[in-house]
Amino acid sequence: MHEARDSAQSNASLPQEPVDVVVVGAGVIGCAIADALATDHDVVVLDKSGVAAGATGRAAGVITPTLFYGDHPDVARYANEFFRAFDGTNGFEFTERRRYDYVVEEEVDSARARAATLSDHGFPVTYLETDAVESEAPRLRLDDFAGAVRYDDAGWVDPYTLATALKQRASDSGATFLLDNEVVAVSPNTVELSDGEIQADNVVVAAGFSTPDILGRPLPIRPYRTQCVVLEPAAALDDQFPIGRVGSEHLYFRPEHNGDLLVGGSHDIVSDPAAVSRQADESFVKEVALTIPGLVRGFEDAGLVNGWAGVDSATPDARPILDRVGDIFVAAGFNGLGILASPIAAETIRSHITGEPAAFDVAPFSFDRFADSGSDFELRTTSDVGR
Ligand SMILES: Cc1cc2nc3c(=O)[nH]c(=O)nc-3n(C[C@H](O)[C@H](O)[C@H](O)COP(=O)(O)OP(=O)(O)OC[C@H]3O[C@@H](n4cnc5c(N)ncnc54)[C@H](O)[C@@H]3O)c2cc1C
Known part of the structure; x- marks a missing residue:
C-alpha cells in the first residue's frame, strides 16, 4: 500500500483552449486511458488528490485475466500480453507466478469443466488433485480441499508503480496531469472545477466510486x-x-x-x-x-x-462499465479487478473515442446491458463469482 503521492505537474494552470480529451481521475484506470490516447490526442488528466490516491494505491495487484475474463478469450489475452509487454517500462515490474485456486469437494466437477474450457481456449490452466498441488507447491496446505485449479499465466504487480509508470509514459507522449484539482461536475464538452473549467471534445470519468456523483446521475455501481x-x-x-x-x-x-x-x-x-x-x-x-x-x-x-x-x-455482473453514458465516457465498476482490467479499460475507451476497432469485442462492457438494473443489487465480488 502506498501513501506517497506523485504530485509532479500539480497546480499547473488550466488550459484556456479546448483539448481533445479530459480524463477525470488519476487512478490506474485514468492513467491507463491517458497512456492509450496521448500518442495522438491532447490529453489532460485531473485528480482531486494525487496519482493512485484512491483504490489503486491500496490494491493487492494480483493479475489473473484468464481467471476473470477467460470466457472472453481475446479480452484475457489482451491483458495478459499487455503486462508482459509493459514489464520494464518506467520501473514497472510484472512478477510472474502460478496461481492455485483451492477447490472444495462439491465444486470439483465445475472446476474441472472450467479448467478444460479455458485449456481449450489455449490458456495454460489445469485441474490438479491435492497431492499434486502439495508436491509442486509444498507450502500450500489443502487438507480440507479436493484439489486446485492452476493458472500458469498469472502474476502480480505493485499497483502504485503501475499507475505512475503509465502516467510517465502518457506524460512523455504529451499528456498533462493536473493534480489537486477537484472536478465538481461534467457535461459532454465541459469539465467544471471549483476554480474554473476546461473545454474538451471528449470527457472520460474514471473516478472510482465518485463517478456517479460527478456525472450527476445514478449508475448501477x-x-x-x-x-x-x-x-x-x-x-x-x-x-x-x-x-x-x-x-x-x-x-x-x-x-x-x-x-x-x-x-x-x-x-x-x-x-x-x-x-x-x-x-x-x-x-x-x-x-x-x-x-x-x-x-x-x-x-x-x-x-x-x-x-x-x-x-x-x-456492478451487477462483476464487469466494469466501459462505455459512453449519454455523451460522456465512463470507466467504472471494477469489482476488485481494476488493476488487471486497466489495459482492457484503456483499449475499450480508446476505441469508443477514436472509432477504431478494439483488439477484442467491447460488448461485455456496454452500459446498455444494465438497462433494467437499479443501483440496489446483490454484491458479486471476485471471491464470490468463482469463475
Ligand atoms: C484492498 C484492495 C485490494 C485490491 N486488490 C486488487 C487486485 O489484487 N487486483 C486487481 O486487479 N484489483 C484489485 N483491487 C481493485 C483495484 O484497486 C480497483 O479496481 C482499481 O484501483 C480502480 O481504479 P480506478 O482508477 O477506477 O479508481 P481509483 O484508484 O479509486 O481512482 C479514482 C481517482 O479519482 C479521483 N477522484 C475522485 N473524485 C474526484 C473528483 N471529484 N475530482 C477529481 N478526481 C476525483 C480520486 O482521487 C482517485 O485518484 C483492489 C482494491 C482494494 C481496495
Missing part, C-alpha cells in the same frame, strides 16, 4: 470496502511461492518480494464510502491469523506487518 493484511512468517516464502485464492474462505494471497505474505478479502457494501475506515478491522486481522495457517504452512507464529482497507465499486 455500488461502493464496497475490502481489506488486506501482510503477515511475516518465521521462514520467509521462497521466490517461487505462488498466488492463491480460497473461494470458500473468501480470501486470496500473494507473496511479497521480501518473503512476506499479503492476504486480501472481506467485502462489505458501504453507504458512505468517503467516510469508512481505511484501517484493517481487528476482526479481519484475527480471521486471517486463524485461517491462513490452515491454508499455507509455516504461518502458525506469523507476525503482523500491516493492514489496510480500501473502497472499490461493484
Whole structure:
C-alpha cells in the first residue's frame, strides 16, 4: 500500500483552449486511458488528490485475466500480453507466478469443466488433485480441499508503480496531469472545477466510486470496502511461492518480494464510502491469523506487518462499465479487478473515442446491458463469482 503521492505537474494552470480529451481521475484506470490516447490526442488528466490516491494505491495487484475474463478469450489475452509487454517500462515490474485456486469437494466437477474450457481456449490452466498441488507447491496446505485449479499465466504487480509508470509514459507522449484539482461536475464538452473549467471534445470519468456523483446521475455501481493484511512468517516464502485464492474462505494471497505474505478479502457494501475506515478491522486481522495457517504452512507464529482497507465499486455482473453514458465516457465498476482490467479499460475507451476497432469485442462492457438494473443489487465480488 502506498501513501506517497506523485504530485509532479500539480497546480499547473488550466488550459484556456479546448483539448481533445479530459480524463477525470488519476487512478490506474485514468492513467491507463491517458497512456492509450496521448500518442495522438491532447490529453489532460485531473485528480482531486494525487496519482493512485484512491483504490489503486491500496490494491493487492494480483493479475489473473484468464481467471476473470477467460470466457472472453481475446479480452484475457489482451491483458495478459499487455503486462508482459509493459514489464520494464518506467520501473514497472510484472512478477510472474502460478496461481492455485483451492477447490472444495462439491465444486470439483465445475472446476474441472472450467479448467478444460479455458485449456481449450489455449490458456495454460489445469485441474490438479491435492497431492499434486502439495508436491509442486509444498507450502500450500489443502487438507480440507479436493484439489486446485492452476493458472500458469498469472502474476502480480505493485499497483502504485503501475499507475505512475503509465502516467510517465502518457506524460512523455504529451499528456498533462493536473493534480489537486477537484472536478465538481461534467457535461459532454465541459469539465467544471471549483476554480474554473476546461473545454474538451471528449470527457472520460474514471473516478472510482465518485463517478456517479460527478456525472450527476445514478449508475448501477455500488461502493464496497475490502481489506488486506501482510503477515511475516518465521521462514520467509521462497521466490517461487505462488498466488492463491480460497473461494470458500473468501480470501486470496500473494507473496511479497521480501518473503512476506499479503492476504486480501472481506467485502462489505458501504453507504458512505468517503467516510469508512481505511484501517484493517481487528476482526479481519484475527480471521486471517486463524485461517491462513490452515491454508499455507509455516504461518502458525506469523507476525503482523500491516493492514489496510480500501473502497472499490461493484456492478451487477462483476464487469466494469466501459462505455459512453449519454455523451460522456465512463470507466467504472471494477469489482476488485481494476488493476488487471486497466489495459482492457484503456483499449475499450480508446476505441469508443477514436472509432477504431478494439483488439477484442467491447460488448461485455456496454452500459446498455444494465438497462433494467437499479443501483440496489446483490454484491458479486471476485471471491464470490468463482469463475
Ligand atoms: C484492498 C484492495 C485490494 C485490491 N486488490 C486488487 C487486485 O489484487 N487486483 C486487481 O486487479 N484489483 C484489485 N483491487 C481493485 C483495484 O484497486 C480497483 O479496481 C482499481 O484501483 C480502480 O481504479 P480506478 O482508477 O477506477 O479508481 P481509483 O484508484 O479509486 O481512482 C479514482 C481517482 O479519482 C479521483 N477522484 C475522485 N473524485 C474526484 C473528483 N471529484 N475530482 C477529481 N478526481 C476525483 C480520486 O482521487 C482517485 O485518484 C483492489 C482494491 C482494494 C481496495
